Amino acid sequence: MPIPETTGAFAIVPHNDLPGAIPFWERLGFARTGGDSAYIIMTGWGCEVHLTQAGAGPWRVPEEHNPFGVFIRTPEVDAIAARxxxxxxxxxxxxxxxxxxxxxxxxxxxxxxxxxxxxxxxxMREPATAGGDPA
Known part of the structure; x- marks a missing residue:
């Protein structure tokens, strides 16, 4: 799947274990659409998230409190929550x-x-539905 032609701002999220984080994002319904071994682009639900390997310096993720967060804005809330x-x-x-x-x-x-x-x-559609397609 190629990187989509979209506009917007997308989070760049550091992970202590980048390869280990990919299955989490796939479980949410995202698919890898670009990048390399140190920087991965995931796409799904009409948006993107970019993943990078945390390391020393400004990308270091603290052990006890992670100050990073991501908000996925999509009408398919129920479908993702069910996953x-x-x-x-x-x-x-x-x-x-x-x-x-x-x-x-x-x-x-x-x-x-x-x-x-x-x-x-x-x-939100009433009632909220549990279906949807992440692509």
Missing amino acids: VDDLVVRPGGVLRHREWGLYEVGICGPDGMLVRIGWPSRL
């Missing part, structure tokens, strides 16, 4: 409409990184 129910941050991250206007879920990613998946509550 990773065992990774949902409980109790606070469970799938629901939030007071700030988003229907979202919070999951624990590689290296303890917070990954939130959400869509504006006012734009």
